[in-house]
Structures are given as structure tokens and as C-alpha cells.
Amino acid sequence: MSQQSPDAAVLDEEGGGSSASVINDFSIQVATVNGSGSQSANLVLMRSIFRMGIPVSGKNLFPSNIAGLPTWFTIRANKDGWTARRKEIDILVAMNPATAREDVLDLEPGRVVVYEDRLNLSELRSDVIFYPVPFAKLATEITTDSRLRKLLANMLYVGVVGELMGIETQEIDAAIRKQFKGKKKAVELNMQAIAIGIRYTREHIRKIDPFRCERMDKTAGKIIIDGNAACALGAMFAGVTVATWYPITPSSSLCESLEGYMKRYRHDQDGKATYAIVQAEDELAAVGMAIGAGWAGARSMTATSGPGISLMSEFVGLAYYAEIPLVIFDITRVGPSTGLPTRTQQSDILSLALLSHGDTRHVVIIPGTVEECFSLSLEAFNLAEELQTPVFVMSDLDLGMNNWMADPFQLPTRPLRRGKVLSAEDLAEAGEFGRYRDVDGDAIPYRTLPGTDHPLAAYFTRGSGHDADAKYSERADDYVNNMNRLKRKYDTARSMAPAPVVHDDPDARVGLVAFGTSDVAVGESRVQLEREYGVRTRYLRLRALPFTAELDAFIDRCDRVYVIEQNRDAQMSMLMKMELPVERIGKLRSVLHYSGLPIDARFITDELIAAERKENG
């Protein structure tokens, strides 16, 4: 049993792989080369499944170059909504001669290969199902333009797979209309390709595999979006006014989406922009501009990935110490250094929490879903201004660049919170002002904005020692008081940071802690654990640093807590150890996944069961 992959087991139970049907629970992987234009085809395929009412996700595994190298697009459809990555592929569409062999050999028995006839793959093994299709030849039926032909060959496999899986043609057509919105010619040509694919399948392929789509109702009203676009929407609806960035995968599309949305929705009556988006010369400049803007009263942000975070380190220490609000998106990828720029990982946690020399401690917001990319990004701007500190939003490549299903986003009912800013009138009334005084006992001081028309307004901001009135000081007591206040401010942040999401189970003794994109895989794994092993679990998903009281309470309810992370060094767990009392530390265990591929449920299940077995003797 433990040797056997449970998905295979499911197949077995349903009768040996090929005969009984597997409905609305499969992964399709399209293997192509990048730059070949297959992206549209893949999105059409994904969306047509979505339109069948079946929960679905799409993940693009692409190389760090622009064209000509192997790329894999994986669509996972799952009737229960488990759309994290799954290691096993059910239907392989093998379009790339360079990887076809390995791709086919990697399959579990009983799975399906749709492939370009000329690749002669069927000789490779006898325990998978081969459906050869003469794609190149079929493409010649549509057009004589060779460039177009290459593009359309992609749409052919959508037709083939759609027909094989029982996807309704009208849904494919609708997906095509959406994909090529407004481009009539493209819509027509692509629909033609689909039709040819369908026709070929009907005429030449005898379906012997079990995988099938059936209409359900789990996607009605839902949207499909990537996390970066969702973050961008969150920023726009947070009223961001200054966004600065420097291109870097996988964060670039965040600012590019933002620019697209802002162009449409953020102009005044005269058609003038109510925002500035600036492509800086590098990340030091990007974060420096965002700091200057935050200081001067804009809602400001920048977005980057690991190397940029490292470069921002000095400036972030300034913002912490001088107490300047801004939001920094870190869409993480695989480190260290340039690492694997197009793979996913959660390995910047320690960097973000502690960024910069000296005693620093940062607020980090960690969305786990595209909906949270929207709502928590929006909230991050409130927190930054309320707390007067840099706030990080940590997403990752998997969440940021892949396609996820979600309920439509809602605007928050609470208005924007702009924090403690004194106007000229406030100053006139108060008659005094000290920039770094702890007036309210929450360790958060008041600030004024440059340009405030009152003689008391001005103060001097600096990253060197200062007293409560922002005067230069090298005095030990001023320094210590200020640093202690900053520490208290971090404690204030505990009560304001988004609380964890807890899925409790009074009968469970084992706890799981995860965060970010691991969420879907953890959810699926919990089902596996209970169904296959009878292991019930509680689950807490962190959504922010600093930790809040819920974490302590959660650990107290568990015998053991597995912290599930996508990094080598158990970084979140390390932060927990740095803070938690020893009784709680003693309960912590780690499940670590850091290959650069998104974590999958089976991995978690296997690791956890192995650990539990050890634990229990």
C-alpha cells in the first residue's frame, strides 16, 4: 500500500485503470517549447473545462529564456476543488520532440499520451495509452501561412483533447471567443482548428482511457485570475498612487497588470492620471522612490523578487527606522542568487522578516489564495500607513503567475485607513508636535506631510539617531527609548495583522501549519490523511508576520505541529522558534519541499505519515 501511489490505487479500486470512468478528476500536461504560441491554446483548454463547471487550475512550467526551450503547461481538474499541483499526469500532450521521450517514460501506467504522429512514441512502452495525431499535417488544412500553421497546430490539440474528454464544443468556442476577444479572424481560424481536431478524433481515435469531463456546477460565477493581477487589483482599490518597479520574473506582471488597470480606471475628469507608475533603473531606486513617495504622503508600493529584496535591504532598514509607510511585494522564486528564476519557492521569509542590518523586524502579509492577493494586498496599504512602516506582501511564482479559480472579489466595507497624519488644522489645534512621540501608548507616532502649511509641521527625517522630536541625537537614552518603542510598535502590529485561518478538528492531535500557496495542497493532503490513513489534522494557515495569539493557542491544542514550507531551511519554523516559548517549540516538526515545483498533496501526506510513524515508534 505504501509503495503504491494512491491515485493509482483509486484507479485500481474503480477497476483496473482503463475500463471504469474517472470523471472530473485528472491532470493534463501539454509539453511544448516556449515562444511557440501554445499559451493561448492551453488557456482555452483550461477555460473550457472551467466552463463545464469543473474546478480547474493551470500551471505553466517554463524555462528562464524566451523561446525554444521545453515548457510544460499543466491543467488540473478536480471535482472537489483540489487544484494544487499533482505529480501524476493523466493525459500528456506531447508536442516537444526534445522532451517527449522522458515525458512519456515519466508517466504512471494506464495514462494517456496524445502526440504528434511523427514522433513515434508508441514504441516507448506498452502500459500507457497512445493516441497519435498528425498535427502538422492537419494544420495544413487550415492555412498555408507557415507561422500561423504552427500556432494553430496548438489549437488542434485542444480540439482533440476536448473531444476525447467530452468537453462540449460550445464551451471551447466560448473560451476561444474570450481568448481572442475582438479579433474576429483569429476566432474563426482557431475555431476551425478546433473543429478539425474534433473531426479527426471522431474519425480516427478509439477512446480506451477512463478520463472524462462531465458538466457540474462548481464554477458558476467564479473567476479565473493569476495572483499578480489580483495583487494589482488590490493595490488599485487600495488607492495606490505611486508604484515603482524594476522588471524581474516573477513579479513583473504585477506592475504590468497594475499599469493596465490603472490606465483604464484611474484618471480624473480631465483625463489626467491619479497615479504614477515608474520603471526605475534598478531595485534600489525603485524602493527609494517608494520610500520618498510614502514619506511625502502617497500610498506607495514596489514589487520585486528575491534578488531585488536583497538589493533593497539598506533602504528597508531606513524605512523601518525612520518609520515610513510603503508596501513591497515579493513574488518569490527559487534562490539563492539568481537561482531558478522561473520556479517557485518560499525561501525569502527570513530575509523579509529581518531585512537589513541592525535590529529590525518587519510586517509581512502572506496571501494564500488569489482572493487574498486582492484583499490582503489592499489591507497591506492600510497597515503600512497605520503602522508607518514598510509592509511586505509575500506571494510566489505559483500563486502570482499561474491561473487560479476564485469567487469574484468584493470591496471591503471599511474605508481606507490612512493612519496618524496631522493636518495644518490638527497642528493649530494641538499647538505642539513631536514626530516620534508615543502619544497614544500604542507606540505609533504621528506624522505630518511635506507641504503642510503650518509652522509646526516640519520635521527632519533621518536614518541616524534621533529623539522623540526627530532631532539628531547620539544619546544612549534617546536611542534606547526609540528602539524600545519600535519593538512595542511591532507588538501593536500583532493585533492588527491578518489573523491566521484555522481549520480545527477537536479530534485531531496532529497540527499542520502552512502559508501561502501551500494551502490547496495542504487541504487536499488533509483529506488524503484522513481517508487513507485515518489521521485527522487541525490546520492553521498563517497570513502574516508578526505571529498573533492564534498560533500559540493552536499549538497548545496539538500534540505535534508540522510546519509545511517550500524551502530548505525551515525558515518559518525558525521564526517560530525565535519567538515561541519552549513548550511550543518542542512540538514543532517540519515538512520541507524545495525542488522549485509547487508542493503537492501527496508529498505532504507521504512525509507526514513517515514522520508520524517514526514519532510513534
Add this chain to the structure above:
Amino acid sequence: MSQQSPDAAVLDEEGGGSSASVINDFSIQVATVNGSGSQSANLVLMRSIFRMGIPVSGKNLFPSNIAGLPTWFTIRANKDGWTARRKEIDILVAMNPATAREDVLDLEPGRVVVYEDRLNLSELRSDVIFYPVPFAKLATEITTDSRLRKLLANMLYVGVVGELMGIETQEIDAAIRKQFKGKKKAVELNMQAIAIGIRYTREHIRKIDPFRCERMDKTAGKIIIDGNAACALGAMFAGVTVATWYPITPSSSLCESLEGYMKRYRHDQDGKATYAIVQAEDELAAVGMAIGAGWAGARSMTATSGPGISLMSEFVGLAYYAEIPLVIFDITRVGPSTGLPTRTQQSDILSLALLSHGDTRHVVIIPGTVEECFSLSLEAFNLAEELQTPVFVMSDLDLGMNNWMADPFQLPTRPLRRGKVLSAEDLAEAGEFGRYRDVDGDAIPYRTLPGTDHPLAAYFTRGSGHDADAKYSERADDYVNNMNRLKRKYDTARSMAPAPVVHDDPDARVGLVAFGTSDVAVGESRVQLEREYGVRTRYLRLRALPFTAELDAFIDRCDRVYVIEQNRDAQMSMLMKMELPVERIGKLRSVLHYSGLPIDARFITDELIAAERKENG
């Protein structure tokens, strides 16, 4: 008792402050403004005490500007060799009108004030001893040149204090000859000033304070040096060939000393330099050059302080991941941000240990004395090349820029260790080469240097994913294997890093862990703890990251372990928690000092006793 400062208690015991003598145990503080030329006078005063055979240290507390602001130079003489900072000042030399009032009011009762007559300080209080001296007037006796007069006024107080304390004139004169070596005129003038000071004292001051010097023999053969010069010597004798830097307090003098030494000792027969020292345009360039040099086979280094460390972050991740040797000196100051550039702190520990995004972990060498500044800096170069990784040497402003006594340095008997470098001959013999293969099972690979004349020599270095043969790879297995090897390499480092220094005491239940410059204060505190409170302690001084097995064993022998650090966030303790098993974590407590002034024994003693009282109910 607990309300009373124990030093006052000592006075009391000896009979009420003024009557009985206090021999060879005092602190002198000279309060001046910077840029006033008092530094030479202070060094002469310190050295003349040193020449009396009395252990001594000199600490300069200076502002972050160039001239005109308050500066305090403190000389501590202590017959038992406890020369850490002490909070209480016994003899104040008040030369700065701007701070004289506060300086005087800060004194404990019974202490001494030597001051410029015109400042009229004696009215401030009646419980300290005042010796007014008309410095300005006396100076006119020596010269009419007003600039010179200002300088010489400083030497006058050396004469006065020397005479008051019973320092032998010949030792002062010898110290002057050393200070102004070769400058005959200066020697003469300064000796004249000393003589005038002495004469004035004899004629006009009736000594009623108890503080006195008596010749002893505790400094014979010893040297006085600052840590930065000692690090520079370590680097030179390690055979450093490329040193790059960017000026920043308090690290600048390290490279400036290095340049001085190298100019003298590091030329070949033709008078050509066997080294390159380059002032880079910033810290990114400085570390980049050191990386390029390390890659190409030089022993390379750079030196900086907190802000520079932050800026080096991206590059250091590259060096870690691409496995390039270099040594980075961090002479720490008070953070965050620009912080207090001329104050001391140990608050870059977490930054250094974890520097850069992604999973990284660095080797950090932590000298605690000037002797170790020499020997461990030297060793750092061996480790960097043996381990093929960036190695940090963490010193601080107190160690780096202040004057410390030590035994003369010794060259190590072991020859330089240059690590696993394959020559053309090695390659010819081996017939194969893979840059990142773990040939020896210690996770340390072999490397070749550019320019190696063999067709197998070349490989391609990159900060992106690579396989064991240094080929570009985005494969999950290559990535994971490589990262796991790097983790194992860090474990290899455990057996090579300098072991902690342990002062054990089989009867002690309380353990102390400290590192760096806290050492002297901890030593003194241990005596206080035992003498005054009967609390015996074991003491382990860390000298490196990663931690070695000694730490575990030490903690196991203690009931409680106080980790003494000069930072707000208990950074070393955090690192210990990240690594240690929970039983050991449970024993950890913290003593934190982070005002920017060097930690002192009394602070440790008070904090520890308070904590112990709480601990014991």
C-alpha cells in the same frame, strides 16, 4: 546593598572615599571636543600608565562629525586586567564647556574633577573633589602660536593628571617620544607642556583624592593595538592579495592600516606590489571585486560596516551559491540604518548568518580580543578557501577602533591552507573534472582557476541553477542535490570553525555565553558575581558560526544559560534557538545591552542577579 553601586561600596569599605588609597584601579575620562587635537594627549596618558606596568585600555567616545562636538576619551586602569568599559568615572578632566555641567553632575560622590579654572564648576556640587587648573593661561607660557597653544593645552592635563596620580615623569616622556616619533620639535614642546602641568600641580594642588598609580609588572612585553590594525595584520600575514573597500566608520581604519602595512612589507624584489588595494565606488563594487578576485584565485577581502553589509546582500548570495571564497570584515556599529555610526553594537549577527534571499547560511568568525583579531582573521582566509564560501569576520567599533593591550602576536605554525584547487597537472592526472561534484564526501568540491592551462580546466560559474558539472540546469533533482550538498558543507564547517573558549567551573549551575568584545566585561562580571553574590558561573565564548558541539555540551552542563549580547533582539540567542534541540533552548535566557556604549561588567552583574532572583522565586 542592591541600591548601591558596588564600586562605591569598595570605596566605603576602604574608609569613606577620600582617605584610603585606591591603587591601580580607576577610570579617567577626558571630555573635550573632537578635532581639538586631544587624541595624542590621551594616548600619551594611557601609554604612560601602561608603561607603569598597569593594565589599561583606552576608549574614544566620539560623535559622528569631524570637529567641534563633544568627545570623551576614557582610560581604564585595572590591576587585575579588567579593562572593559566601566560606567563610573573616577577622574574627570573637564575641558569642554558644552558638556562640563552634565559631566560633573553624572559623577558618583567622592570622585575627582580636573578642569579649566574659568569654567567655574566647583559650585555645581560639594560631594566631589575639584582641582581647577588655568590651562589656557598656562599654555601661553609655552608658545604664542594660538593653534599650537590649543594643542598643547591638552598635554598640560596629562602633566597634571600624571602628577596627581603619581605617574613617573620618565614614562610620560617616553610615551611622548613614542607618540611623536621622529618629530623632535613636537617632542620638546610637549615635554615642556608636561613639565608645566607637573609644576603647576606641585605648586597649587593639594591632593585629597585616593586614586593612585603604583608601578607593577603586568604589561611587560605587551603591546597596545586596536582591533582593526590587528585584523589588518592578520590579513597581511594570511597573504591577502586583493583587498577592496569603501570608506565607512568604523571599518575604514582596517583597510587604511592594511595599506600602511602592505606598503611596508609586501613588495617583491623589483619593488612591485604583491597586492592590490582598491577603494571601490561603493560596497556593491567592493564585494563584487573581492568575489571576482576570489574566483580568479586571489586571497581576497573587503571590509565594511552594517550599511555596507546590507548593500552586499545580493552579491554574498551569489558567492554562497557559486561557492567563491572571500573574507568580509564587518566592523559593526549601531543600527538600524545609519544608526549611530560612532557607537558600538553587535546587531548584525542575524544579517551575517543569513545574508541574502533564498536559503543561505554563512560562516562567521568572531574574534573577542585583539590577539584573535590577528589570528582568527588570518584563519578566516584559510577557511574561506578551504570551504569555498564567503567567510565573515565580525568585530565591532569597540574592539576595532579602541586601544587594547595584548601579548605580541605569533605567526601560526601551520602553513596557509589554500583549499581544493586543481592545477593543470592535477587535471592531466585525473582526466576529469566536475566543478561541483562531492568527490571527498565532505561536500566541498574542487575548483580550477581561470588561466589554468589545461583543456579540462574551464567551467562556467553562475548564480543560477547548475548541476555537479557546473552546467546550467533547471532540473529539480540537480537543484535539490546541490542545495543539500551546500547544507552538508555547512556541517563540514562545524568541524573546522574556531571552537568556543570555555571557562568551566564544575560547581557552577549558571552558564554565560557571550562573544566578541563582551568578553572582558563578562570576565569581570564573573568575579563580581562570585565575590559579591556568591554566584559561580561557567562561561563559554563563541568564536564562530556555525555552532560547534562544544556549545551543546556546555549548555548540558548548566541549569540556565544567559546569552549576553549587545543588541536589542537577542540575535545570537535567536540563532541558537534556530538550531538547538528543545531541551537546550529551554535553558536559554538573555542579557541585552544595546545603548551604543560598550557593555560593562556591572550591567551584566546587575541584570543577571535580577534575573536569577526572579528565577529562584
Add this chain to the structure above:
Amino acid sequence: MSTTTTPPRTNRLGLGIGEYKGGDSTLCAGCGHDAITSQLIRAFWEYGVEPQRVAKLSGIGCSSKTPAYFLRQSHGFNSVHGRMPAVGTGAMLANRDLVAVGISGDGDSASIGLGQFCHLLRRNVPMIYIIENNGVYGLTKGQFSATADYGSKSKGGALNDLPAIDVCALALEMGCNFVARSFAGDPKQLVALIKAAISHRGTVLLDVVSPCVTFNNHEGSTKSYPFAKQHEELLHEISYVPFFEQIEVDYEEGSVVDVEMHDGSRVRLRKTERDYDPTDKAAALAMLMRTNHDEELLTGLIYINEGQPDFLASLDLCETPLARLGSEAVVPGESALHEVMESLT
């Protein structure tokens, strides 16, 4: 208040010059930077800039401390070493109504900050950018900076063996439309240039030789008071006629060139023997190259090109400073979100 004391001199806003001062300087007595500070105070006072509209920005260094010593009623930001351009750019994005004064050092701008400096110029961010140029790192005690002249001598006697970066030539190369050089020891010229700078829209680069009396005022230095005094060559005599004080004076035909600034003020250049046209960029570059070679310290308005769009113009920003926009202006309504959501189904 009705006693008859002579009223303090006030500017057009009714403010005395005292309102334009800052905290006490902590620089060395005689430092060139303090001289520049005085001229900044005077120029802003004479022009009559509302102090509250000014944002003072700097990096790190002795020079970068100076914003604390003038315009106490203006917000100031002493940021990190070499990165003031970014901070200033961000501040101007947030509030286009600000008058940004950036003060930097030669180390701050030409060494660590060279990249940001160039990119600020290239963007034409509205800011008066003053480099208090002493050829050394003052605050870290006298190392050569990247503007130290080739062959100049350090206090310790070392010779600089790298060529100097000419920040004026570089600014021209980067497209800056107002490039001037002055000398801390030439208050009249400096005040006129600063006032002209206030009148310019876009980046102004003002390179002011500002001797470091502690580390670079010795024999052999090319940035010392004596050297600068001996080698200063005026391009022209410069004066400034503010828009609110247009007095006509007769000048000899051809002896004077007036440059009209965007706020209506005029910069008046009275010719020296040089006959220099500050609107000819190629000539400006050639002249800098030649005078650098000849070790002349050329001062005056090196290049001016009025009327070019600044960075904010190219971003097409709304009139109201972004920092002052209320929620209603920056949060698109429910319907916008709905529209986006629809497109994603």
C-alpha cells in the same frame, strides 16, 4: 508693537531671513558647505519661497547634513548614502507642488550614487540638485572621491591616479537642461544661480566647489580655497531679476544676454571676454573638456535650455498632488471592480 524700531527686512511674503535659517551647523569651522548653506538661505529668502513648500533631501556625508542647517520650517530627509535621487524622485511624484532641494556630496553623487544621479538627470525630475564638491569624503576623513582631480594630492601626500568625473559634463550628457558650476567662496554668483534654479522647471545641476578645510585645503589639492580662488574663471557675470521685480536697466548693446525663465524671471548674463553662449550644448561640452584639461575652474551658467517638459509632465499627472487625493479620487468604484470581475469569468 507700535514702537518705532526699524522693521526687520522682509521678503515678498513678509518673512525675515531668520525664518529661512536652520539648526546650528555641526560642521568644521570654515567648511565650504556652511558657506553654501548661507547662500541657500539668502536665495530662498530673496526669492520668497514659502518654506513649507520646500522639501530638503540629502544622502550621507558632511554635505548631506547641511539640510538640517537651513529652512527649519521645511520638511527634510537625510536618507542613505548615494540614494537621495530616488527618494527625491518619489517625493516629487507624491507631491508635485513641492520645491525639491537636493544636497549631495561628490562622494555621495559621483561615487556610490553615480547611477542614481545619472538616472535622475535623465528623467529630468524637478529638483535643484546641489553637489557640494570638495573632492574628498569629508565625513569618513579625507579619502579621495571620484571628483578628485588626477594628480591632486591627499592630505597624507598620496597622489590621485584616477581621472576626475566632471559632474557638469556628465549632466550635459544625461540631458540636463540647467547646468551650472560655482564656488562656495563666490556668494554673489551662487545666490544668483540658486534663484535662477528655483525658477527653472526640471532638474538643475549646481556643482559647487566647496573646500573641505579639514581634509582637502592643503597645498596640492585642487579643491582648496586658495586653488579655487586662483583658478576661478567666470563665464559671465550673472544676476537674477525675479518675476516680481522687473526693473529695466540699460545695458550696452550686446554686453548682456537675458535668459527668460518659465516663471517669468530673468537670468542676466553680462559678458566677460569669453563671449559664451549657454544654450549651445556642444560648445559647453567642448569648453568643459578644455578648461578641465587646463585646470581652470570655470564657473557660471554652463548650459540652459528653458521650456522642456519635466518628468512629471511626461507622466501626465493630475494637477492635485497625488498625496492629497482623497479616497473618492483614488478608489475606483464598485462598478469598476464588477467590470473587471466580469472579464475574468
Add this chain to the structure above:
Amino acid sequence: MSTTTTPPRTNRLGLGIGEYKGGDSTLCAGCGHDAITSQLIRAFWEYGVEPQRVAKLSGIGCSSKTPAYFLRQSHGFNSVHGRMPAVGTGAMLANRDLVAVGISGDGDSASIGLGQFCHLLRRNVPMIYIIENNGVYGLTKGQFSATADYGSKSKGGALNDLPAIDVCALALEMGCNFVARSFAGDPKQLVALIKAAISHRGTVLLDVVSPCVTFNNHEGSTKSYPFAKQHEELLHEISYVPFFEQIEVDYEEGSVVDVEMHDGSRVRLRKTERDYDPTDKAAALAMLMRTNHDEELLTGLIYINEGQPDFLASLDLCETPLARLGSEAVVPGESALHEVMESLT
């Protein structure tokens, strides 16, 4: 091996051109960078540089990947974005015998790396520095870089509203003694320039327009193949006579200028109608300014000044590369330590 096949063509070291090749390119088919790679291979082969003496250095970008595609027998270092100059400087400090070839992109050098780029030039670090200039960030999918021309159009249709940085003019300003521009579509010129570059001591700046076929080869781009072909203006026809092949050819009087390189090779410039003197820096700057304004793509040897000391010379380094010095050369003896200790008692 004694069968009679035609022997492969070999260079003066007896190596075939294959020995100068690298791994397979992973760039887009038709990318200008690959064209440059081919010319690098050819030039190094023709010159006969020992591959093992070469160090290939780069930052990050499509361009920065190219060192993997040539000279497989040379060590290569693909470092971090914009910081190759520092790494290259360090490598040359460590081993002065290396021939350093730095490959960078316009984003790598003119955006994030501008500061390091300038300082490398200012130091005159011996390195052939090639900017594969396509006006965009290729690897991050087509954003404008700082060399994108004002008004040029992105693939998405956006207009660039910032002025381009001219890396050649900048290099001149920074004191570079060998500044040239070429075009990936002009192999003959490029090979000659690279060989001349190998012969130069000090920094060589080679700005090569290298169209990005995927993101910047459309109508409206000023860095596309069609645009470059249409607007290329040769300063001269350039050829290279290596020191080991001094053939004399007669040229019409005054039609040719020979520049003698430090290794004895000669660069031969055959005049076009322009009559251009590549040793006049002011003229070079003026010409760049004018041709940039006129949207001409000027190619050829823009400026050369042979015989200047490079950075290593100014450091007075010993002959043996520092990396090769043994302990005996770098560890001062016991007596030195003793002397220092004595001075500290």
C-alpha cells in the same frame, strides 16, 4: 591519422575554429546576440588567443547568457545583474595575464549597472566590454531599457518618453581610450573591431546594436534590423592587420589611416566621405551628439588613444599574477611581525 583529408583550417596556435565555440545557444532564433557570438568566436580564433587565457564575464540578461555560447575552454562567470564590472575588475586584479571579455546588455549596463559601468571605464580596467544593445530588456520580456531612443515604440505600442543614454558618449566622458560602435548585422566590421580590441590595453567599449527579434524588431523600433540597416553610417571601412601578419599593401595617399596598437598590430581605417579622425575626443563627442539627433546609426572606431596606462599599471602590481604568488611571496616573515610588534609596545 595519416589519411589524406583536407586539414581543418587552423590559426597560429594550430587550433581550429571549433575550439573557440561554446555550448548551444538557447536564445531566440535570429537574435542579434547570436550574431555577435559568432563574430567573437571568429575574432578570437583569427587573432589566435589561447582560450585558456580568456575570462568571460557577464551580468544577467539574454546578452549576459552569451558567454556560455563561445570559448568553451575559457572560464566564464555569469554574475549578477549590472555588476559584472566589479567582478571583472576583481578577476583582473587577481590575474593580470587574463584576457577579460565582458558581455553585457543595455539594461545590464545602462540601467541597473550604470554606476559600475562608469567606474570601470574611469579606472581603465583592461577588459573588452561589449554591450549587446537592443534597447530593451529581452529576458524580462521587452520593457524599455535606458538606451531605448526617445520616441521609439514598444512592441505593445507605448512610446518611450525618456532620452536614450548613449553609452559611447558616456564612455568618452569617463575617459575610455577605445570606444567603438558596431551592428550585429555587420560581421566584417565587428570582427575587425574585436580583434583591435584584443590588441588594446585598457578598457575597450564596444557598443553593438543587436536587435531583439522577439521584442524589439518591429516598426517603430530604432534598434531593429531594418532600422539599423537603413540608418547605419560607416565612419570608415575598418580592417585589422595582426602583428604576426604584417603585409604591406599600397593605398592611395591619404585614403587610409593606420593606428598602431600596443601589441604591434595595426587598425586600418579606410576613409569614407566623412574624413573622421578617431583620435580627437571633442570631435567624437560632437559627432555623436549630432548623429544621435539625426537618428543616424554611426558605426566604426569612434575614439582611440593608444598607449595610456591601464588600471593595473597605476597599481604598480608585480609581474606575476597575484593569484599565482606562493606563500613565500605573500607572507612577510617572522621578522616583519616582530618589527610591527616592537612598534606597538
